[in-house]
Amino acid sequence: MELKDVRSLVTGGGSGIGRAVALRLSAAGSRVLVCDVREDMARQTAEAVRENGGEAVAFFADVSEQSSVDWLANECEKTFGGLDVLVNNAGVSAAGFLESVTDEDVERVLNVNLVGVLRVTRALAPYLKESGRGRVINMSSVEGIRGSGMVPVYSSSKAGVIGLTRSNAIELARYGVTVNAICPGPIETDMLAPLIADPKFKEKCIKGVPLKRLGRPEDVAGAVAFLASEEASFITGIELVIDGGMTLKAL
Numbered sequence: 001m002e003l004k005d006v007r008s009l010v011t012g013g014g015s016g017i018g019r020a021v022a023l024r025l026s027a028a029g030s031r032v033l034v035c036d037v038r039e040d041m042a043r044q045t046a047e048a049v050r051e052n053g054g055e056a057v058a059f060f061a062d063v064s065e066q067s068s069v070d071w072l073a074n075e076c077e078k079t080f081g082g083l084d085v086l087v088n089n090a091g092v093s094a095a096g097f098l099e100s101v102t103d104e105d106v107e108r109v110l111n112v113n114l115v116g117v118l119r120v121t122r123a124l125a126p127y128l129k130e131s132g133r134g135r136v137i138n139m140s141s142v143e144g145i146r147g148s149g150m151v152p153v154y155s156s157s158k159a160g161v162i163g164l165t166r167s168n169a170i171e172l173a174r175y176g177v178t179v180n181a182i183c184p185g186p187i188e189t190d191m192l193a194p195l196i197a198d199p200k201f202k203e204k205c206i207k208g209v210p211l212k213r214l215g216r217p218e219d220v221a222g223a224v225a226f227l228a229s230e231e232a233s234f235i236t237g238i239e240l241v242i243d244g245g246m247t248l249k250a251l
Helices: 016-027 039-051 066-080 103-113 115-131 152-175 199-207 217-228 246-250
Strands: 007-011 031-036 056-060 085-088 135-139 178-184 239-242
Touching (some): 007 016, 016 031, 016 085, 031 066, 039 056, 115 152, 152 178
Parallel strands (some): 007 085, 085 135, 135 178
């Protein structure tokens, strides 16, 4: 999966899946722009890339703010002269049953997870069209496919990402840009950490996975590198599930 000189942007690249993706793309030869609302974490990821012999630049960016997204697009052009691969990974969650969901939860989660993906893709689309090998890889979730009673807003936002992925795949295909979604299951990240800190919940979670383990960020990063590569040039509009078989068991 050769990505030499490919220019990539990873949102939410400061930790977890985003950091693993940045490192994996760099290992394949890509130059990486890492952005996160936690600039210190983005800088740590960029430093880790450089320590491994790669090229990376870190920026603060808030995908829920249009002005921040516009600034980020300008920085991509100034730093790399354009963009080839966009990984829309930034995301937040809010747990709770339907009647406990607040308007603030709804606005925050949808604004980052769904509207943020639209904003960033819209802002970077001109560069991806010019690339000649543009790739958009959106981070959805198995909860966007099967739903969950404990995260109604999160599930809705991730289902929306799948719909947006399909729509953009059709629209951008004539420019040679592929658009795909990845749907991770339970991955050991900061987002899941508070839940699996409870041994009983962690045991229950693993029990629901046929492969009998939680996923690692690297499990997702390898799939992102594949979709970013020339090997995936005829794949667009799909949802790639990475969940150890969890959704199969749910059926």
